């Protein structure tokens with residue numbers, strides 16, 4: 050019976066593909082009924098970072114540099130408090146000019162939340178197996194300003210965060226923990242210093258969860274300079290002491 054159902058499902062899938070062909074996000078090749086989002090060639094070549102297996106990696110270094118810069122701007126007394134090295138991991142790299150850029154563009158600009166959830170589930174499985182991330186108990190997406198979320202209809206980081214929280218099994222997602230108090234310029238065309246100034250002080254903790262977390266995971270779609278995520282880290286540190294670990298995970302990481 051179940052074999053019959055499976056074959057009926059496959060036939061329906063094949064029929065749907067015939068009427069409305071699905072294409073590979075990265076190369077545009079037509080997908081067959083067994084392929085999801087990427088063709089077998091692009092899936093096999095997906096440039097995984099494997100950063101979930103490396104507590105110290107270039108992405109985490111970049112994030113921690115931003116965090117330390119914030120601390121050095123504070124008074125000496127505050128800067129003395131020991132800030133633990135923050136863990137950070139992305140699922141895959143952006144190579145310049147590569148089609149893999151289309152994965153996060155599809156989620157952010159074209160409303161393709163199905164693709165976002167698919168890649169988020171792969172990320173979640175990697176984080177669940179990882180020593181650094183398996184004990185995460187609270188997942189927090191980087192918030193959009195409410196006017197931008199209203200325009201887009203959803204927050205792409207929250208789409209990823211929901212899947213990651215489910216995949217981590219012992220974690221809850223709290224999309225309203227952070228708020229973006231002011232609308233910031235799109236970061237893509239700004240220099241590193243401009244990016245940092247653009248998001249400085251943009252986030253606040255709005256509503257604390259019912260329980261006191263031990264390990265918070267901040268989620269965004271793409272990691273570039275670390276400016277946005279380190280600002281979220283700073284806002285959380287205003288409320289949570291150094292005994293609470295704050296880590297970062299994204300779908301993509303732009304190469305240095």
Ligand SMILES: [Zn+2]
Pocket residue numbers: 073074075076077078087088089090091092
């Ligand atoms: Zn392809």
